[in-house]
Amino acid sequence: MTPQELDARIVRYGDLVPCKTAFIDAHTPGSDQKENFTIIGGGVSESPDQHVHIKDTPGFNIGAAGQPPKCRNSLHSHRTAEVFFVLKGRWRFFWGRWGTAGEVVLEEGDIFNIPTGIFRGFENIGTDYGMIMAILGGDDAGGGVIWAPQVIEDARDHGLVLAETGRLYDTKKGEALPDGVSPMPLLTDEELKTYPEPAAADVIPGFVARYWDLMALAAGEPARVIGPDAVLKDRPGFEVDFITRGSIPEDATTTDRHEVLMPVRGHWKLTVDGVATVLNPGDTCAVPPGSARSLAPAMTGEASLYRIRNTDDPAGATKAG
Missing domain, CATH: 2.60.120.10 (Jelly Rolls)
Structure with missing residues (x-):
């Protein structure tokens, strides 16, 4: 391996390229200042503007989220693993249909293997810009993000429409869904019943490790x-x-x-x-x-x-x- 080949396999923190329009809540107040980073693999970004640093996947994806204080990531779910560790700051992770089933606060270095099949969100509760690093299971990161219905509705009210194809369209920029493409359907009440609402006592012991x-x-x-x-x-x-x-x-x-x-x-x-x-x-x-x-x-x-x-x-x- 040459020095140039090794450099090509390293993504430096200072070289990370953020995307501020990666997901459906990019215009929603309280979530509109977050930055998403796709480091290894295609990740689960819904925006064609997302920069991918290393496209080859080793069986999993690596990404990151950077957020100023009081900024949150909206409730969503994944079909495969989503693991976070805190690189900078203090973060609150919460879960459940409305984000009220349970929560845990993570400090720098702590790691959280979030259970599959539950809605989850997170927010920076520190005093400075914070960064969490993510590991997503699978080469295709589980086929995308599943959003809680209220997240899709709030986004639509602020100009962002998610297509059934998983791509975002910004009506504030004059974009519209292509002919023959429908909006992403909301989960039905029956489908929502399949998403567990575990209490913190059922999650923290087996899914959180402290630095x-x-x-x-x-x-x-x-x-x-x-x-x-x-x-x-x-x-x-x-x-x-x-x-x-x-x-x-x-x-x-x-x-x-x-x-x-x-x-x-x-x-x-x-x-x-x-x-x-x-x-x-x-x-x-x-x-x-x-x-x-x-x-x-x-x-x-x-x-x-x-x-x-x-x-x-x-x-x-x-x-x-």
Whole structure:
């Protein structure tokens, strides 16, 4: 691998290209300041304006959401896994048909494997611009977003119409649905009954892992975060490990699967096939199978990162309840 080839597999935090019109709530007050980022794979954006940094998918997608204080992402659901960890800020995640079934507050480094089949939303409750990083199951990220009916209705009142094809049309710009294309239908009352309303006590213990707990678990070896034998037991089509300076895998490990490295704290020296670089918090690096890879903290002090690897399990996630 040449230095140029390695650079092409790294998306730097400072190079992230935001999209402010990615989803149906882009004009809705309270959600109209959010920025969405598609880092690896096509993601679930509904806008042709969404920039994709690395198009090849390793069996899952990587994205991010950046939001100023008090900005929220509207209630939606996915057919496959949606996992978030907090890179910057303080975030409230809430769920249920109206967002009132339960909630949890996540701090920097915390991770949430949101159960499939429930409506979920999130908001930045910190005092500064915040960023959460996302892992979405499957190469096609589950075929898109399923919105709570009130989200579609609110969006229409503010000029955005979602077509049955999954593409957005902005009536404020004079756009209209093409001939023969209908608006996305609202979920019926019968369909809505199939979406669970789990309480926080049924979600938090099995779906949330705290940063400082993982720091303690990773004192001698990588902490298994998501997987059949992990803190959050699941088979969503990928597995997640948490690595600190005290649990670095042995040098020159040859990867047998796709591996994505996402630093949370500190600076990491990464060497792939003899080519060295430094990864910083917010960077995302996709290491291909068959590569000889080694990791080491580049500086003293706290250092941690999440490692995501594909598995042979079908894309999905555990349901709550």
